Amino acid sequence: MNRALPLAELGLAATLILAPFVLPHVAADIPMLSRILIWGFFGLGFSILFGFTGLLSLGQAVFFGAGGFVTAYLMIEQRWNVLLALLAGTVAAILLGLVIGYFTERRRGIYFAMITLAFGEMFSHLDLTTFAHYTGGENGLPGVPPPALFGWRADSELSMYSFIAVFFFVGYLIARRIVASPVGRILLAIRDNEGRVLATGNAVHLYKLCAFTVAAAYAGLAGGLLGMFQNYMPPDAFTFETSGQLLIQTVIGGASSLLGPLVGGAAWIYLRETLQHGFGLDTSWRLILGIVFVLLVSFLRQGIVGGVVRLFHRPPAPLDVDHDLTAAPNVLSPAARPASFGPPILQTEALGKRFGGLAANEDVNFAVAEFEVRGLIGPNGAGKSTFFRMLAGEMQPTSGRVLFRGKDVTGNGVCAMCQNGVAKSYQINQLFDRLSVRENLLIPTLAATRGRFRLDLLRSITADPAVERGVHDTLALVDLSHKADTPVNQLAYGEKRRLEIGLCLASNPKVLLLDEPLAGMSPSERVSTIQLLTRLREGRTMVIVEHDMEALFGFADRVTVLVEGKILVEGTPDEVRADKGVQTAYLGGVDHDLPAEAAA
């Protein structure tokens, strides 16, 4: 674990302490600093949701308003202690986050944005109608008392600032822990490739719900602080204006940094005051900020913080070429294999899939034994991909069953299949492009060691030695240890291919489903991948779809031939090679031999 000085934390603490003594002489007065901190606190959660997880919510005002009004109401009407009231407001926001998150987390992209916005508007209406008795409707709730604790009262600007700054600092520390936790790593991967996170055995929807709820909690507490700070809880906390302002500040500051919203908030609030009062731009300051916003989105998408980081952080030098062994045997010799195999580990019974009138697969009875390497071939359009996707749990069959160790697992989904021990590598790489090789392998390793979901928000990623060992072993297995900290988008194609297989291996599968592992490779990449597969076969069951017959026939224990969605022939490579039916079906009756026969 990194026990170096926590520079970011110390720097932030120093800034928070010095700001109210220095900045009022230069620019901002203390109340402005307090307001910036409240928005920055609101933004801590939002950057986890939007910057880290990639979920663009346009309805964060719901939680800001709900937390704010619950806190304000309890403090004014019920005379609750400030900490209890803030806690109650946060809990209310969390509960709302769970409910709204349940409706929204299954949607992505524009749907997520539209639905969160609609929920925001819904609550904005409810605030003015149903709950008007508690929220004061259009009037809001005036008279929120300043925080008071054990005889201390925040009755000066500075004491109010201090109260808020303590919350901000603690909130920041917690957010840092969350980002560095296993959950935080998984959220980052969700931003890059949600489908693959699911396929590596992580319950994506629960993690997304978790990110949504964390953001809601921060928003709720920020709303509570706002009411105290202003002595007044305004109804416009619930409006789209609020969600929009948060979004703008976050983008200006930089969404992928926890402090981005704080920096953006400072820029926004300071510019607003300066343009509005200093320059007398009564309303047109928003026009100027709108233009600035569009320019930032277009040219500095990482915001101010991202831009500064890029200035000081040069990208690593171009990498050396794949250092692989090229002088290696071209064709594999299968290791001595048992003549017969044990009971089937993965099998299908009368499996079928129809798309409307078209039957992609029909009545497929397939069984692969433990420790067997099975090749799956067939002409284009034979239904190999559909069949493979049903095996992996990615697609629901329309008839028949899939059994794993004799247990019916039909329709359990790809996440459960991976947790069972069936992992698939994809024909087209499905990697987390913005993460390093190590961070990529972390995702399946976490699913293997922690199960499909665990809420270890505050646990360090380095706390579990099993995780580190798992990643280390997989790195060695796919020969990428020397590239562990390279971002994926800087890898050579062959290395990406190996990482693709590594993502499967890291989940420690019993059965590996490999979809064209050799596709698109240069000759040397092909050789090194074949070597990798040879290393992997001991102690593992594999099903391989591959068009490279020469490699496949030298490698597989048995081969299944799919034609027109059905199994045509199944047998040892030699039997399949000799089968006239296969030659006819596969080669359309043209007088050709299957390639491996020539080599034999």
Add this chain to the structure above:
Amino acid sequence: MTTVFGIPLGLIQAQAFNGLQQGMLLALISAGLTIIYGALGVLNLAHGALYVVGAYAGYLTYAQTGSFLLAIPAAAAASLLAGFVMERLVVRFYYDRPDEDQILVTFGLGIILVEAVRAIFGGQSQNTPTPDWGQGASSLGFLMFPFPWYKIETIAISAALLLAFYLVLYKTKLGLVVRAGIEDAGMVNLLGINVYRIFLIVFGLGAMAAGLAGIINSPITAPTPDVGGRYLVLSFVVIVIGGVGSFPGAVLGGIVAGEIMTLTSLFNPSYSEVMLFAVMALILLLRPQGFFGQAGRA
């Protein structure tokens, strides 16, 4: 007097008619939003601002010339032009960027448009009187309460405009290319058709739909710079109900949304929009692709 659930039948009739009027208007706005998304894959958060641009251009023309019939083409031209400029200057660079970036940039463009309107006209609402030919009310021979003529006319105008959009999209060669582009833009490009010019036209047409709705609705709801936000949100609900990217979905969704709001307000006006959002949440649970959407896109 006949009552249903204690509500006079005549009132129900009147509200159902109101729902149709609002629904047709929402259908027009949402049709613009949905064809832009369907063809370009961009969710245009500046759509509400384009409504405002149309409303204010129409208002200005109306105030200068006194002719509402001139105000309508002026609104159409202004919003079409605004759409063209937005697409050429900004949006076209965003076709290949992620959804989130498109949402952010159109959100920013919306702010610029709205704030430009505010800077020119101020923040107050602009009274737009009902034109001469919309004065009075009629029972149309079957309504128990007379219904304002202008609202009846907006139903007809909205329907005519939707029909015009339908004809352009479904009965012309341009429309064929647009719909082909919705299916597979890359393929259309390969066929030697300039997809990017088509995109420009679609974006302009979609913007124009919002602008037309803006001027037509102005005598009923006086425009302010901020009125567009509400219509943006409502059109989101409409296209989620109808199916994102579907033109018929926008029309049906608009009418359904209008009826939900007006009929709910018979019982309690403060719940009319809340009920609409509740229905949307229900649809998302039970049929996320909406009435006419393609499954899987949601």
